[in-house]
């Protein structure tokens with residue numbers, strides 16, 4: 600497990616630690632996905648956005664948020680509701696999870712810094728995503744095609760983030776009965792609270808089978824394997840079309856391996872080119888990468904003359 604602490608002036612800030620142990624300093628939580636959120640039940644002295652604080656509460660983590668210490672700034676990163684990075688003026692920027700080619704959030708401003716600590720989930724040159732609205736528009740055409748033939752569609756993405764982004768786009772463009780799950784519905788409420796247009800839906804678990812006989816309908820569902828028993832049932836009983844939205848869809852084997860009917864390369868993470876662009880905009884002397892198989896990104900950045908290395912398991916302290 601990676602743990603990174605950044606120190607500036609008299610303040611120490613621990614970044615996105617999932618550990619339970621307490622830390623004698625500030626905690627920064629970039630967003631409410633579980634791989635960035637503490638496993639502890641509560642956290643004090645947390646730097647995060649209001650949205651992240653609420654979403655964390657839904658996930659069972661009580662946060663006592665405080666303003667960032669002197670010199671630190673929180674910058675939005677376009678990945679999901681409330682997602683943010685942490686910067687120290689001209690010195691440092693931690694991206695958390697980030698998306699440059701956003702579709703419902705403002706484009707993140709990348710500060711010029713000496714040291715850039717960045718995510719690299721898709722840090723391999725094979726990951727190049729089409730523009731999000733092109734993907735969504737193509738998906739809309741395809742979904743309408745199935746609905747005209749009275750085939751229900753199950754639209755799948757991560758329950759927090761992607762599932763809401765799909766609803767913001769498709770809800771107002773598709774006329775038919777719409778369902779979702781409890782898991783997605785609780786996050787819908789928080790998105791709605793911040794003004795995002797997601798319609799209230801019936802929960803699939805409370806829907807009698809005879810209601811689903813009235814076709815077509817769509818169901819927003821968490822991204823699970825096609826061996827999910829409920830997905831199998833929907834396919835067998837109602838002839839539902841299983842449609843997944845994920846950046847991993849660009850890997851050709853995903854569509855076959857996962858057994859879905861359709862997959863679309865829609866991601867809330869930067870693809871390989873966006874990652875390179877983030878580095879270009881930050882113009883750092885040193886790049887540190889986190890996550891994923893980043894070998895391709897590291898090689899490319901070295902070729903461009905950057906000093907770059909991957910942060911590996913253990914404790915890393917960055918001092919300014």
Ligand SMILES: [Zn+2]
Pocket residue numbers: 630632678696
């Ligand atoms: Zn994330």
